[in-house]
Amino acid sequence: MTDTPRWLLAPMLVAGSLLLGPQAVRAQAPERNGKAVVDEQCAKCHAKGEGGAPKIGDRAAWAPRMKRGMDALALSAIRGHGGMPARGSRADLTDGEIKAAINYMFNPASAAAAKAAPAKSAAGERAHRLVGGVDIYLGLMRAPERKGKGYYHVSIVLRDHASKAEIKDAQVEGRVATPMTGETKKLEPETVNNAFSYGNYFQLPGKDPYTLTLQIRRPGAPAPVEAKFDLKR
Ligand code: HEC
Known part of the structure; x- marks a missing residue:
């Protein structure tokens, strides 16, 4: 990099900041909570179990998936999986929002409780x-x-x-x-x-x-x- 001429560096920086643009803006917006994300997007399929989607609050359907661990499950939702489109067709959702949405769908009551008392967030606790x-x-x-x-x-x-x-x-x-x-x-x-x-x-x-x-x-x-x-x- 040290011997890159200045005239080349400037346009590279511009291109770089253009690439970062949308994420940088998005990162400043506060994260939506699980319920908000689910109501807005995931419920389209997960409310009624469209295409075999595990239903919201159906712990028997979610439990075996949760066993794989939140990171693995979130990755599967981020990449898409079977009838599950990548990020639930919402490219702007952050990984944190995806995880919050999954927690909420696994157990709406405890996700709400976890929000009230973060120390007790017990999803998956055994x-x-x-x-x-x-x-x-x-x-x-x-x-x-x-x-x-x-x-x-x-x-x-x-x-x-x-x-x-x-x-x-x-x-x-x-x-x-x-x-x-x-x-x-x-x-x-x-x-x-x-x-x-x-x-x-x-x-x-x-x-x-x-x-x-x-x-x-x-x-x-x-x-x-x-x-x-x-x-x-
Ligand atoms: C267009 C319909 C649709 C939307 C919208 C949708 N899903 Fe899904 N989702 C599915 C289907 C169908 C499956 C079952 C796929 C399978 O297991 O083969 C699924 C499965 C999943 C799984 C389990 C994946 C696995 O590997 O077991 C997760 C996690 C998930 N969805 C999260 C979400 C989240 C979070 C949202 C909202 C941001 C969302 N989904 C929105 C259809 C949808």
Whole structure:
């Protein structure tokens, strides 16, 4: 650059600032919140599930996608994916606005709450236990796709605490119970969008407090690992 003649530099700078123009202007505008972006644009398809678009507030449809992580999901929305046009056909949306919109569509209520109390922004937050060298992450999702009252999808992700490696070869049994009744089921290996977990459906009708007791058997381990969670819903 040092020996570039001055007369060449000037037009280059002009061209550079022209290229930066629209973004520079846009960056100064305040970011719209998730709800505003969704109402204005994303709802066109995501309100009714046009072309298989996951619907706003349908956590069962969003949860497996959210498991891929916000960055991956936002990238997919930014680039476009299947029937999903790049940036939802709104090239002027910033990455931050796209993420806010996704958070809002995943859980309109908690996105609103997160705005009121940013410290508690809990989208995707999972209960966690460390037992017998195994990190256990619990996910509990309402399952409106299942007929019958009060169905929830219970899923867990297991990691070896020492190596951080995901454990995919365990036998996992879950018992969901109140002091009065209970149901024991195997949690089946599931792979959704490349994310591995163990899961099954359980019925949790009424308002009773339920606990989930897990028995996790790893091949070669002398004894099963047992963990208990209170199911908050
Ligand atoms: C023209 C219709 C349309 C509009 C507008 C639209 N979407 Fe979508 N979107 C879809 C469809 C269809 C899918 C399902 C694509 C699939 O999974 O094959 C989808 C899927 C997605 C996904 C999941 C992608 C994945 O990899 O699983 C995200 C995230 C998303 N949309 C975000 C948005 C956001 C944010 C907006 C608003 C800025 C928006 N969409 C606007 C049609 C739309």
